[in-house]
């Protein structure tokens with residue numbers, strides 16, 4: 001009488017057939033699945049260089065507002081993230097640039113630039129920041145955040161490095 005773990009020759013052949021079938025399925029299936037998901041993975045990349053303007057259009061000494069949305073695709077899930085801020089060219093030197101985030105460092109409302117008074121104001125709790133993002137008034141605990149990774153390409157386009165996640 002065979003024990004509970006005994007595998008008959010016929011069962012062994014069946015099992016082997018199933019295993020070989022699964023292996024063939026995996027080998028055939030993997031390249032097509034990789035082909036299908038790879039564009040989604042590329043779109044879902046967590047970092048990117050985002051163009052925010054051309055230096056020709058950005059005056060020296062005056063904050064230049066920018067904003068854009070990035071959509072991340074992760075499998076079936078899409079997430080949109082908004083980025084916004086101000087470019088301040090401090091001189092004619094293309095590298096002499098300060099790029100501030102427009103997200104208030106208190107509770108993340110959007111600040112706006114007031115050209116007459118030369119301050120960024122946050123409407124949520126009446127905060128004010130100077131042209132370089134330092135706190136002048138209100139509850140924010142620190143200056144506006146800075147996008148410190150940027151580059152200018154040969155055509156004068158300014159790109160910032162954005163990360164998500």
Ligand code: FES
Nearest residue numbers: 104106107122125
């Ligand atoms: S969120 Fe800007 S002052 Fe509160």
